Every structure is written in structure tokens, then in C-alpha cells.
Amino acid sequence: MFPARSIILFTTLSGAGFGALAWLGLLGLAGGLPEGIPTALLAGGLAIALSVAGLVASTFHLRHPERAWRAFSQWRSSWLSREGVFSVATLGAALAMVAAWMLCGPANWAVTVAGIATLLGALATVVSTAMIYRSLWAVPQWHNGWTVPVFLALAVATGGLVLCAALSWTGALTVSPAWLAIGTLLALFAAAVAKTCAWNAASHAVPASDTPSALGLSGRAASAHPLEAPHTSETWLQHEMAYRVARRHAGKLRRIAALLGLLVALPALLLALWLGGLGASLLLTLAALAGLAAVLVERWLFFAEARHKVTLYYGAEQV
């Protein structure tokens, strides 16, 4: 599949943003949010800004962005529509929570209630984003049980990394949410395990379709190869569904993503917890950036490596 920049940015940024909002919601309902208006502004503002940036990036993929509001209407059947509805509802809850946090302090019933809504909404948003891809039978690399866990774990991990960095800059990380850092560590591990399983499953998956099946020749012919294309130059369909450039570098890119996540972000987080002070803030910022970069690479591969069934009509033997 064609790895469109707008969609890679959308899933990476809104994943981190809603992941951070999920953590803030959890801290809010547990009464664990740190004191201080600057902390609330930086942490809440950053999480909301990332989520909004991701959603704005997604509209660049639309040919008619002025009609984007229509996408809120089909939540009964469409995961893309559900993603839109959940994201806007979650942003509303998050704004209410951050406002209550700033005006009334971290421990009051408004923060608790808005925190519950923010936590549930943020998780539902990330799950819906993953389900947009998970629900497509035509793309087997997406249509499996690993897509949702990977999206969730990466969102919670990168959201946690971003939040750790933001809280450390206002000196609030070491107060109560030290378990935020531990949770982020666990999420990073979970993401690494889930992604490894997903890659492993993809390389061992048994293709469900072959060219004879796509041509209605099952049982009539053993194989079929394109003799003549229907058109003289590449069509939109091939550009969108038959993207092949990345696969050559797939192994190297997987190692880069793993390196950024496990050998940069994870050690930086551990070191920061031990160091404290300004060094910790710098290390946590490095960890957050490395985590986001790792997800950008992972997301690029998620699209570029995915094969669409329509390639069966263009030379693929099995998909």
C-alpha cells in the first residue's frame, strides 16, 4: 500500500496524543495528577496539541477536506467515522479535565469524572484508528489480531514517553506519577513484543487467495500470469495498492525502528529515572523523540509492506 505522509503522521501523532491523554485521564481519575498550572498547561496542552495535529494531518489525505465534517455521520458501520466521533468527544472531555485541573486543582470530582471520560475516549479512539485497518480483508497484513494490540501499545508507549518528558520539564515527574514512567516502560516492552509477533505472523501467514481464485479459475487452471495489462501506464489503483519500493529495505528499516525504540528510548528512560534533574529532562525528551521516530518508521513499513489483494490482477501469485 502507498505510504502516504498524511496518514503516517496522522496515526503516529494522534496515537501519541491520545496515548498521552489516556495516561492523563488515568492519573486524573486516580487523583495522581501533579499540582500547578504550568504543569497542567504543558502536559495537557501537549497531549491535546499532538492529538489535534494528527487529526489535522489526516485531512490532508482527503481530496475534499471541506466536506470532512460529513465523516462524523456513519458511526453505525464505519470505523473511520467512529474514530472521528471518539476523537472529538475525547478532546472535549480532555479540555474539560485540563480546565478543571487548572482551576480547581488535581483532586476534585470534576477532574475524576472528566478523567474517566478522557481515559475511555482516548483508548476507544486508538482502537478505532487500528480497526480502520484491521477491518480490511483485502489487506491480510492488517486484517489480523495483531493490528489493534500494536496500535494500542505503541500509542500508550509514545504517549507515556511524551508525558514523562513534559512533566519532567516542570519538575512534576518525580512527585506522584513515578509509576507513569514504569507503566511507559511496560508499554514499550509490550509494543516491542506485539510488533515482533505481528512481523513474525506476517512472514508465516498462509495466503488465502491466488490468481486462479481472483480470476474465477479455481479448479480450471493451476496458474495464470499477466500477458497484457489493461492500460499503457500506471493507474491510480496501482499507485495506491501496488507500492513496492519499501520491501527492499524492510529488514533494515525494522532494525532502525527497533533500535530507536529499544536501544535509545528505553535506556534513556531508565537512565533518566536514575539521574533526575536537568539531565533527566533532556534524556526524557530524547526518549520521546526517539519513540515517535520509531513509530514513524514502523508506520511507514505498516503501509509499504502491506499487500493488497488487487495485486493478484497485476502479477502477484498469492496474497
Add this chain to the structure above:
Amino acid sequence: MTSLPESTQRKLGLVIDLDTCVGCHACAVACKQWNDTGVVAPLSDQNPYGTEASGTWLNRVHSFEARDDQGGFALHFPRSCLHCDNAPCVTVCPTGASYKRTADGIVLVDEDLCIGCGLCAWACPYGAREMDESQGVMKKCTLCADRIDNQHLPVEDRVPACVRTCPTSARHFGDLGDPNSEVSLLVAARGGVALMPESGCAPTNRYLPPRERRSAAAPVAETGEAAADAPGGFLGWLDRVLSA
């Protein structure tokens, strides 16, 4: 709504005979012509007179070399929307632009509602949908909805343009929900199949597989070069002398 109807009163669709199709692309051209000039907006082309011409087409004719136990054979394969019962392109649509008609099962796009996100094309395993690059909306086969019920057209023209134009009568149009319709009887007689049945999309259109070939090719009489290899009479004597 992009929820699919529980059932449709009719199941209009195409039956395509892969045995008779000669791959002339007349159906694709007729489709392009009708849908470029009909009631909907044109199907745009990009760089139509250049070397890298491309554009939106609702019907594409592929040619394959298929192999069975008797060797290879050419197969011409027209590919267009199958108007599935369980159309994933409809349910993924976030805006309600994609829908399936309850009256006849035709899957259509309301171009005024389409945001051009492309998700429906991703959802279709058959590659039936193409983005119109100049209008930024999704296009697909309408089964010539603006022909089949059009009282202003002569009766014989009230079929999809591709069916009307096919010079080998490889394309048939009718109600596949009615077991006694001509198309249903044809499918039953010739063992018509759905494409990629494992998709779960439950396509309406059916393809008639190529007929089984005769068990062995008839021997070809020796003519031309082969026959001249062994001449008789004076020339044969000369040939033998010169070959010695």
C-alpha cells in the same frame, strides 16, 4: 446510510463469459464513453495525449496466460464492480456517500457526499473503485443505472453500455436474485462462479469459466517447408546425391 440492506428486491448484475471474451476492450471503451457523457460528471483523464496517459475507467480488460494440465491458454478478463451483497466498500464509508440500493442491489457513490478519502477502494479486494484525480471523488461501475431504467431510451438500449456493445455477446445483464432469469439459468448451465469467494463479499456478478478443451489437438497436415524436406522423383534423386 452505509449500513447494508438486509436483502434487496432484485440482484442486478453481470454474467461474463470468459470462454467467448476476445479481449477487444470494446466494453471498456463503451463504458468510458457512456459514463463520460452521461448524467454524471465526466470520468477524467490525465495527460490523455501524452506518453504517460492515465485516467479513470470503470471497467478494465486484463489478458492472462493461464495454464492447466494441457498447457497454456489465453484468457481475457474484464474486471469491474461485482455489486456485492456484503460490500465492504459501502460499510467503511465514513460519510454515507457509498450505498447499496435496496430495490436492485446496485452499489453506487453519491459524489456530492464523497470526501475522497479512498478507504472504499482499499476495502475492495477486486480493485473495482478508482479515484477521479481531477474531481477528487471515487468512481465506480453504476451498472449504467442511468440507462437500465431510462424510459427515453429504446428498449434494446436499456442494458449497461458494456453489455450492449460486446461484439461476441460475452456479457449478459439481468437479475441474479431470480433463479429463473436468463442470467441465472446461464450461470447454472455453464457453472458460473464468483471471484475470490473467500473474501466473504458475496459478489453478485458471475464469471463463466472457459470451456474444457478437446483432449488432443488435431494433427496438422504437412505443408510448406516440412513437405519440401522430402521430395520425390528427379528432385528427390538430386537431393539424395547432393546430400551424400
